[in-house]
Amino acid sequence: MRFILLLCLTVFSLYTNADTADKNTIKTLIECSEITDNKQRLVCFDRQLLQIKNNAKTNNKLVNTSQEELFGKQKPEESAPKSLESHIKGVFKGWVKGKIITLENGQKWKVISQTKGYTKLTNPKVTISKGVLNSYDMRVEGFISKAKVKRVK
Structure with missing residues (x-):
């Protein structure tokens, strides 16, 4: 019974982020693991796994995104691009x-530093x-100064 619970929790963690675990x-x-009837316990686990899969499909869109799309939106990792x-x-x-x-790629960045600069570039x-x-x-x-920015989209 503990094995089944461990297996379900492992599958659950694969389909969701730890931050969004319900x-x-x-x-x-x-509660499913505590059901004594095997058939009812299996039905309970299957129902929960289906719900987890459905939530993962709708809520976990970052799974298939590229490194460029994630740049500035996640905590930095060693494997993430440097720029x-x-x-x-x-x-x-x-x-x-x-x-x-x-930006051309659809990302939006907000200037958060006090840096001011004016130019006209296309x-x-x-x-x-x-x-x-x-x-x-x-x-x-083509512009001398740099600015601190934060990704907003």
């Missing part, structure tokens, strides 16, 4: 704190690299 689902799995290169969509007129900058190349303490620095080709 306490009620774990409680229900424990991202793209182009700013449209005309770049510089930055001020709070400005949202949209679709310039941009490099976003990891800074200290999980921050990110944005550099725009």
Whole structure:
């Protein structure tokens, strides 16, 4: 019986992130393990596994995303890229704190530093690299200053 519970919890952890684990689902799995009738216990586990799979399909969209799509949205890992290169969509007129900058790849980054700079560039190349303490620095080709940014989308 403990083996079945362990197996179900392992499967559960494969389909969901630990941060999003539903306490009620774990409680229900424990309750399933306490059922003495084999057929009823199996039905209970199957029902919970189906619910876990359905939740994983709708809530866990980060499983199949590329490293570029994850850049700036997750805690840094050693295997994660050190920087991202793209182009700013449209005309770049510089930055001020709070400005949202949209990249070609659809990502949106907000300027969070006090850095101010003004220019006019069309679709310039941009490099976003990891800074200290999980921050990110944005550099725009043809523009001297850099800014601290935070990914918002």
